[in-house]
Amino acid sequence: MRKALGALNAELAKQAERGGGEPVTLQVGYGVATSPAHVGNMGSDQRFDNSTLGDTVNLASRLEGQSATYNFDAIVSENTQLSCDAAFLEIDLIRVKGRDNRHGFSPSLAK
Numbered sequence: 001m002r003k004a005l006g007a008l009n010a011e012l013a014k015q016a017e018r019g020g021g022e023p024v025t026l027q028v029g030y031g032v033a034t035s036p037a038h039v040g041n042m043g044s045d046q047r048f049d050n051s052t053l054g055d056t057v058n059l060a061s062r063l064e065g066q067s068a069t070y071n072f073d074a075i076v077s078e079n080t081q082l083s084c085d086a087a088f089l090e091i092d093l094i095r096v097k098g099r100d101n102r103h104g105f106s107p108s109l110a111k
Helices: 002-019 055-070 078-083
Strands: 030-032 038-043 048-053 074-076 088-090 108-110
Touching: 030 055, 055 074
Parallel strands: 030 074
Antiparallel strands: 038 048, 074 108, 088 108
């Protein structure tokens, strides 16, 4: 996503330059959380859709919502951080709406 967004923004800048306008810069933020979730085709004959459900999905969505607050494109949960062999920067401890912190997490930026 990062690579594709960089190429898209470069193309938008070229188009703006050719047209004499101001370039539009697109930004994307995303949250990543790691634990079991329900993934697949769900629903009934009237409404059938490929979907993802669970606390993990909700947490990832809440973390994504904080990406603009902290001006980072990727924020990951503590479970994700612990399951990766990578360096992370702890940015804050956040209590997300609809979730108690018994399991705990610290949003982090993947470097």
